[in-house]
Amino acid sequence: MFREFYEEYEGATGNTYRQTPIAEAAGRGQPVVCTSPITYQGHAAVQSDIDNFKAALAGKNPVEAFIPAVAPGTIELQRKNEYYSTDEEYLFAIADAMREEYKAIVDSGFLLQIDDPRVVTQYGMPDPAPAIEEYRKFAELRVEAINHALEGIPEDRVRYHLCWGSWHGPHVTDVPLKDIVDIILRVRAGAYCVEAANPRHGHEWQVWENVKLPDGKILIPGVVAHTTNLVEHPELVAQRIATYARMLGRENVIAGTDCGFSQGAFTPRVHSSIMWAKLQALTEGAALATERLW
Template identity: 45%
Template sequence: MADRIACTHTGSLPRPPALTRLHARRARGEAIRADEVAAAARAAVAEIVPRQVACGLDIVNNGEQGRESFVLYLRDRLTGLGGESLRGGWADVEAYPEFKAEVVAANAGKETASMTANLPAAIGDVRYIGAAAMQAECAEFRAALDAARPAPVGAFLAAPSPGIVASVVQNRHYDTEEAYLAALADALAHEYRAILDAGFTLQLDCPDLALERHGSYQDRPLSDFIAFCERVVTAINRAIAGLPRDRIRLHVCWGNYEGPHDADVPLAEILPVVLKARVGGFVLPFANPRHAHEHRCFLRTPLADDQVLVAGVIDTLTNFVEHPEVVAERLERIAQSIGDPSRLMAGTDCGFDTAAGRGRVARDVVWAKLRAMSEGARIASDRLFAGR
């Protein structure tokens, strides 16, 4: 926006407990009626869209209410999946066994859709069969938007990158990783285009471009990981070829979990590769205490003139409600690094519930944090746009 900092968020919002239970049971392989999940999700979306507007968000989404997680919902929209994938641990968590034991104990018995258990693999040709499901999701979201008063300024839907799908759904079929990424790109391109055709902004969720350094590449040289990032960005550009760059934003993070994060790859190492993605904006976490300083990377490696930055200024892993002045100060510092506050938006570090039931922040606190973000953006806007 030309005269103020707009507010958005990164994607998932807490699901109602009953819907969380349905997603968790379905993710475990239990027989759950599809119409029961759909009805619960539809009601959740209808409630969550106006609530985002009431919190002061300008660009809203459907909270990913109908998805079990930000990536594994695709098990119903892609062919060629079956068998089992084995996901390893994170280097920072493995380095602290006492911390790891506390995490395991805290999660024991929680009703969640796991991101590490019951994972499929690619065992055949991967093709997209999710057109009807995607159209239904878009129509459901559009109905909620049309009913919202006041109406939001804009709307987005997220979809995972070929790289994170390849990392979670491991290849047991294609001869090379490049061939697997290309197949995923061609399949996911249908979902990307459907989101744009429905009139929404597309957010590409690409945690793999940072997370996999301390995951599947933790025991390999940094150069190997950077080469992986190059292959993923090539696949992303293949998938979005011909699509409007200004309506696509790309989210990168180091994993939406509370942990030491002292094995994270620095943003400076990956930013030159990330910026090769042909998108109009980037969504990056800067409330995260491990990465809050890295907005300064844009002083040395700037955005293109037509790109925007959605800066995470709200932590999605703690129940602290950030003071609006803290939010404003974060936005002002980041604006100095990118050089133009009109190309800056306020956002969250990641989603609040990236897999159903895995969120760390209580539902009522989530809304308080989002209200604090919008108030902080207003304060920062008053300062940054004064006299313009």
């Protein structure tokens, strides 16, 4: 689907969207393969991130600050298993290892944000897409692995982020939020971050008319999109915030971005000047909404 678009887009950007990360790595002669027991090796790296973030926040006195870490299921799907007897065993071995990183972040005083794009993006990769019930089983196991990794970590120190991918493509095969929202809410987190601003998912505020946000939990809807260079007007941002606040309660909503503006350090989707303009619009819109809701 949209073959002509992707051929031109990949040629212009150098990025490949139609292959899995494993296939991409294999094409470069660098397959990422698990061949021995999984143990956590990132202690120095995560401590460096923690130290750098603390230095950046010095003198700023933020209300809250979070550090993201990837979900076990997203790691699993980006690497090939040649050691564990089953994919489930492999997945839970990753969860055991990642618990160390999660605990390090929380123990340092920061909130932990679990980034888990693959729990929904995987739906649109097979052609044809799987049946919804089949896919729900896939997602349920990945959520079980997250909760396994989060054992011992207080829910109110965790945010859970999912998105339908940051590539600037059609996204016509995205799994609808309504089909997996109940599974997402099983993640033992205090807040849930979802895409809600881009053209493919902007209508899904309606899902929350029929789904109850669990007591004590917070929804972080995206009110500025990462999929366009157009900078949202603060009034639109305020409208979006107010829509969710009226449904869920003003104290249960935090305004957010749909996703990160850069998939990685070397794959920016939006120019940094536009990123900052969008964050400014988010700030101004949130101020307007706060004034009106309180």
